[in-house]
Amino acid sequence: MKKGISILTVFILVVFVFTACGQNNNPPGNSNSTENASGTPASSNSGAGEKHLIVAVDPDYESFDPGLAYEVYAHMVLHSCYNNLFEFNEKLENLELAAAEAYEVSADGLSYTFHMRKDIIFSSGNKLNAADVKWSIERSINLKGNGAFMAEDIVSIDTPDEYTVIFRLGNPDPSFPTKLTYNIFCIIDSKVAIEHGATNAANAASTDTAKTWFDSNSAGSGPYCLASYTPKVEVVLTKNSNYWGKEPYYDKITIKTIPDSSTQVMMLQKGDIDIAINVDAEQAKTLANIPEISVKDAQSLTMSFLLMNRDPAVGGPVANPKVQKAIRLALDYVGIQTIAGPGMTTPLAPFPVGLYGSLPARDISNYQDIEAAKALMAEAGYANGFTTDFYVPTTTVSGVELLMMAQKIQNDLKVIGINTNIIPEDVLVSLETYRTGQQSLGLWYWNPDYPDNNSQLAFLPGQKVGLRANWTADMYPELAALADKAAIETDVTERAKIFSTIQNMMAEESAFTCLLQHTSPYAVRASLKGADYISQYTFDFKNISE
Amino acid sequence: MTWRLMKNNTLFSIGVVICLLWLIISILAPFIVPYDPLEQNLMIRFSKPSAEHWCGADSLGRDIFSRVLVGSRISIGAGIITIIFAALVGMIYGGVAGYAGGRVDEIMMRGSELVQSFPTIILAMIICAALGPSLFNALIAMVIVWWPNYARVMRSMVIQVKTNEYIEASKSLGASNLRIFFKEIIPNSVGSIIVLATVDFGNAVLLFAGLSYLGLGSPPPTPEWGAMVSDGANYFTYWWIATFPGLGILTMSMGANFIGDGMRDFLDPKLRKEL
Numbered sequence: 059m060k061k062g063i064s065i066l067t068v069f070i071l072v073v074f075v076f077t078a079c080g081q082n083n084n085p086p087g088n089s090n091s092t093e094n095a096s097g098t099p100a101s102s103n104s105g106a107g108e109k110h111l112i113v114a115v116d117p118d119y120e121s122f123d124p125g126l127a128y129e130v131y132a133h134m135v136l137h138s139c140y141n142n143l144f145e146f147n148e149k150l151e152n153l154e155l156a157a158a159e160a161y162e163v164s165a166d167g168l169s170y171t172f173h174m175r176k177d178i179i180f181s182s183g184n185k186l187n188a189a190d191v192k193w194s195i196e197r198s199i200n201l202k203g204n205g206a207f208m209a210e211d212i213v214s215i216d217t218p219d220e221y222t223v224i225f226r227l228g229n230p231d232p233s234f235p236t237k238l239t240y241n242i243f244c245i246i247d248s249k250v251a252i253e254h255g256a257t258n259a260a261n262a263a264s265t266d267t268a269k270t271w272f273d274s275n276s277a278g279s280g281p282y283c284l285a286s287y288t289p290k291v292e293v294v295l296t297k298n299s300n301y302w303g304k305e306p307y308y309d310k311i312t313i314k315t316i317p318d319s320s321t322q323v324m325m326l327q328k329g330d331i332d333i334a335i336n337v338d339a340e341q342a343k344t345l346a347n348i349p350e351i352s353v354k355d356a357q358s359l360t361m362s363f364l365l366m367n368r369d370p371a372v373g374g375p376v377a378n379p380k381v382q383k384a385i386r387l388a389l390d391y392v393g394i395q396t397i398a399g400p401g402m403t404t405p406l407a408p409f410p411v412g413l414y415g416s417l418p419a420r421d422i423s424n425y426q427d428i429e430a431a432k433a434l435m436a437e438a439g440y441a442n443g444f445t446t447d448f449y450v451p452t453t454t455v456s457g458v459e460l461l462m463m464a465q466k467i468q469n470d471l472k473v474i475g476i477n478t479n480i481i482p483e484d485v486l487v488s489l490e491t492y493r494t495g496q497q498s499l500g501l502w503y504w505n506p507d508y509p510d511n512n513s514q515l516a517f518l519p520g521q522k523v524g525l526r527a528n529w530t531a532d533m534y535p536e537l538a539a540l541a542d543k544a545a546i547e548t549d550v551t552e553r554a555k556i557f558s559t560i561q562n563m564m565a566e567e568s569a570f571t572c573l574l575q576h577t578s579p580y581a582v583r584a585s586l587k588g589a590d591y592i593s594q595y596t597f598d599f600k601n602i603s604e
Numbered sequence: 605m606t607w608r609l610m611k612n613n614t615l616f617s618i619g620v621v622i623c624l625l626w627l628i629i630s631i632l633a634p635f636i637v638p639y640d641p642l643e644q645n646l647m648i649r650f651s652k653p654s655a656e657h658w659c660g661a662d663s664l665g666r667d668i669f670s671r672v673l674v675g676s677r678i679s680i681g682a683g684i685i686t687i688i689f690a691a692l693v694g695m696i697y698g699g700v701a702g703y704a705g706g707r708v709d710e711i712m713m714r715g716s717e718l719v720q721s722f723p724t725i726i727l728a729m730i731i732c733a734a735l736g737p738s739l740f741n742a743l744i745a746m747v748i749v750w751w752p753n754y755a756r757v758m759r760s761m762v763i764q765v766k767t768n769e770y771i772e773a774s775k776s777l778g779a780s781n782l783r784i785f786f787k788e789i790i791p792n793s794v795g796s797i798i799v800l801a802t803v804d805f806g807n808a809v810l811l812f813a814g815l816s817y818l819g820l821g822s823p824p825p826t827p828e829w830g831a832m833v834s835d836g837a838n839y840f841t842y843w844w845i846a847t848f849p850g851l852g853i854l855t856m857s858m859g860a861n862f863i864g865d866g867m868r869d870f871l872d873p874k875l876r877k878e879l
Binding site for chain 1: 642644646649663664733736737819823824825835838839840841
């Protein structure tokens with residue numbers, strides 16, 4: 059009898075475990091999803107000659123309307139469906155013309171003239187011309203979506219002939235070409251869009267009714283077309299037969315919604331998917347030994363840094379520039395990178411490695427110099443050290459827990475006599491005192507609004523982030539002057555030169571110490587070629603092949 | 605009483621032994637730890653339990669064994685302080701309510717029920733979050749959520765005691781209310797409060813561990829058991845980071861509960877006959 063009960067128990071357990079696993083495999087969905095799941099081949103290329111790429115992602119998107127979407131993974135989808143005037147080719151350093159074949163900038167930097175390519179046709183068969191560019195961008199501006207701020211400098215858009223577009227800006231903005239890569243500047247087939255209720259009128263925000271259509275259709279000239287979008291299940295892209303460029307390798311791309319990273323990893327191991335976008339550092343370690351899978355580091359533009367307040371009323375002893383220099387020298391950057399995980403770098407100044415104009419990362423192997431730091435402390439009059447508050451938001455940046463990093467920094471600073479009281483605060487609470495410049499010492503992170511070093515000029519004295527450290531322009535006038543110069547310099551080589559000077563100056567004298575430029579791992583089937591991460595698009599699907 | 609109980613109740617004896625052990629450890633911790641609990645050594649981060657590091661090392665290469673030992677001081681201290689202050693507040697509040705009776709009693713008890721109507725941990729979290737995370741604020745939050753129990757017990761004891769004849773006698777001798785309250789009522793009702801406090805100690809340790817797990821205890825790098833478990837939860841493959849502080853929480857609250865159960869059995873008149 060007893061035996062019978064135990065066998066029964068085991069049986070129930072086994073059944074339970076199996077049903078639990080089964081539920082995990084299915085996307086969180088409904089009856090529709092089972093149909094979709096069985097329709098997709100288990101292995102990528104088992105379909106009848108149809109090449110099929112399957113990607114798993116923990117999605118952030120809710121719309122694929124180019125004028126409204128602002129999410130990271132939405133841009134991945136939109137970049138495959140639409141063309142922009144500019145695009146990044148494989149690297150953020152390679153900003154190239156896409157839908158235009160030439161452009162000129164006026165001497166005052168206020169007007170950009172684009173000469174469009176004449177061979178582009180939309181997936182509908184319509185020709186892409188200057189009117190479409192004007193219409194699409196005006197629509198994005200008037201929809202007033204989250205990304206519309208990137209177009210706020212545009213005063214007018216003119217189309218003198220069918221293949222010429224002239225933008226007039228209110229202020230000179232050398233980062234304008236970079237901004238043009240964003241999805242709000244995607245070129246839409248205006249004829250098709252208007253048929254589905256889209257409008258570029260000034261009151262588009264209330265009269266445009268095309269969002270629902272754009273959510274599961276596309277009207278672009280990119281290598282793929284949006285075939286379907288089932289929220290919480292998948293996005294399907296199919297090859298655009300009218301594509302004007304080099305034919306992409308895959309016929310069909312499915313982007314599956316798999317919020318759980320361990321499920322993504324499991325599916326990749328089983329061969330159900332080709333790319334797992336969201337992998338955590340611990341899982342990456344276990345995948346590293348599997349020959350069929352290659353784990354890569356996605357170099358993000360997110361940086362974490364130490365803010366050292368320059369206002370003696372707020373920072374106390376920390377406000378002394380010599381102390382700040384000592385802090386920079388006292389930190390064990392090698393150890394910080396070890397804690398954060400593989401693939402991280404430490405930029406010289408708050409200009410992320412990989413952007414045009416950024417210098418290579420700091421050589422951290424022997425940068426730490428405790429003796430020099432102690433000497434600086436003595437020079438500043440704090441040979442016996444001091445105690446200060448250290449504000450840390452309780453959050454995780456690309457998998458790195460800031461509180462963990464703060465404890466390492468606390469440990470390093472103790473060596474030169476600086477005792478820190480860590481004050482953990484909820485991000486939303488801490489942001490308040492950070493933004494108003496009330497933190498003596500703070501551990502923070504930054505992600506550029508757009509991948510151009512102009513967005514990093516905020517860290518210079520007198521600028522937005524600089525002022526959060528109460529670092530005013532008169533504290534370092536030479537550097538502050540360079541910020542103004544860099545912001546409007548349109549000559550590419552001259553710009554790079556200014557940025558290089560700025561970074562060299564800030565590497566030694568600054569209210570900020572860069573700690574890390576973050577990376578996060580992703581995993582792909584080892585036989586995939588060109589599955590390289592690029593932070594603007596995540597992946598550029600047209601480059602991926604076998 | 606303790607001896608008679610220990611002779612007849614094994615669980616109670618186990619509880620006493622565990623709690624005594626932790627008490628001794630917490631007193632001696634700074635002298636017996638093999639390593640500085642705050643010392644970081646990145647060379648040994650995530651190292652497994654070994655002869656040098658009995659419980660392994662955490663993500664910053666700190667010795668977990670030393671941290672668990674030192675952490676016991678905070679847990680025991682937090683438990684004791686919470687119970688003492690909650691009992692004091694509760695005794696006075698409940699005593700006044702019970703002694704005054706009538707409308708005052710009604711109003712005061714509705715006040716304590718208001719606090720009790722929230723789930724303990726949620727209310728403590730809200731208070732902690734509002735005051736900002738620190739050890740002191742966590743203790744305040746715990747006292748605030750903990751006293752109503754004592755107030756209720758105290759009130760019922762006082763209502764029972766105040767009908768006794770010796771109270772009537774004091775009254776007729778002209779003793780003031782204050783004198784009767786402190787000289788007669790409190791001493792005669794305090795017994796059950798002490799029992800409740802013993803039973804409660806384990807729960808207080810658990811609640812504190814819960815708050816510190818959520819990052820609402822003292823800020824890092826203080827070695828708090830709850831915070832250490834939460835740290836370990838981020839590194840699931842390195843089981844030892846969360847396991848050993850977890851065992852600390854488990855044994856201490858279990859020991860305290862054994863003692864509490866033993867005492868309740870002892871004081872329960874029905875079970876008492878069997879002893």
